[in-house]
Amino acid sequence: MLDEQFADHYIKHGYAVIENAVTVEQLKPIVSAAGKIVDDFDVEKHRSVFSTLHQDKDRDRYFVESAEAVHCFLEEGALDSEGRLNRPKNQAINKFGHAMHDLVPEFAAFCRLPIFLTAMRAVGFAVPELWQTMYIFKQPKIGGEVRWHQDASYLIADDPGVVGVWVAMEDADRSNGCLWMQPGGQQSPLREIFEVTDAAPTGVLRQLDDTPWPDGSQAVPIEVSAGSLVVFDDRMPHYSSQNQSAKSRQAFTLHFTESGTAWSKLNWLQRRQLTPFVLS
Numbered sequence: 001m002l003d004e005q006f007a008d009h010y011i012k013h014g015y016a017v018i019e020n021a022v023t024v025e026q027l028k029p030i031v032s033a034a035g036k037i038v039d040d041f042d043v044e045k046h047r048s049v050f051s052t053l054h055q056d057k058d059r060d061r062y063f064v065e066s067a068e069a070v071h072c073f074l075e076e077g078a079l080d081s082e083g084r085l086n087r088p089k090n091q092a093i094n095k096f097g098h099a100m101h102d103l104v105p106e107f108a109a110f111c112r113l114p115i116f117l118t119a120m121r122a123v124g125f126a127v128p129e130l131w132q133t134m135y136i137f138k139q140p141k142i143g144g145e146v147r148w149h150q151d152a153s154y155l156i157a158d159d160p161g162v163v164g165v166w167v168a169m170e171d172a173d174r175s176n177g178c179l180w181m182q183p184g185g186q187q188s189p190l191r192e193i194f195e196v197t198d199a200a201p202t203g204v205l206r207q208l209d210d211t212p213w214p215d216g217s218q219a220v221p222i223e224v225s226a227g228s229l230v231v232f233d234d235r236m237p238h239y240s241s242q243n244q245s246a247k248s249r250q251a252f253t254l255h256f257t258e259s260g261t262a263w264s265k266l267n268w269l270q271r272r273q274l275t276p277f278v279l280s
């Protein structure tokens, strides 16, 4: 059970933290499954970079197809000017996603830990449905900035929308690129939308509203220890800086809707083959 403070904080501020919600022991199976995914990744075959700094113009078919697969994406800073890796593969990957909960047993088991259902019930979902999972490395020295954004721009669903859960796989603080949020920012307008259309089969980002992103006086760093969960509203503006430190800042994320919520056909992420992943 979560106390009332959790739900109150979530409603008021648009996010809430559950410190040390899972143990380091419970993280271990997905850490080792992640290691195997990286080992098996053929970097010669797929040289797709994930950066948030170019208006999402570098999305490709490999990205769109990751909705129902497990695909690895490289850090921009891991390639030299000729497009060759400038470091070992296991220090070059930005993230992988987005269907580990369907396709990798260790991740499926992790997503079924009772804390996720408890957290989703606390924010008002009766039957939470899991749409995507991501494992983010935020590599030492080159872990790319994730620019200010709102998840509702990338995961388009009718009300009550999407709720994100960010699991700290390692301690996260300002030095290694922790999340930043704008308390109350879930009330702000949706600024952008990323849609897949016939004209843009790998998606295009469109501006909806010119409300500025939060500045330093409005944003707070979410510094948490490994095993903590950050639960946040899909309108919450959030950001993480480049990781200039010598340590990584790994995280695992899950995005839920209430089961049965209408999912836009314009979403880049479509689950056509996979069975709905529902918590109950």
Ligand SMILES: O=C(O)CCC(=O)C(=O)O
Residues within 6 Å of the ligand: 136, 138, 146, 151, 177, 178, 179, 238, 239, 240, 251, 253
């Ligand atoms: O982990 C990060 O640095 C950012 C993750 C994020 O913004 C997201 O999952 O929407």
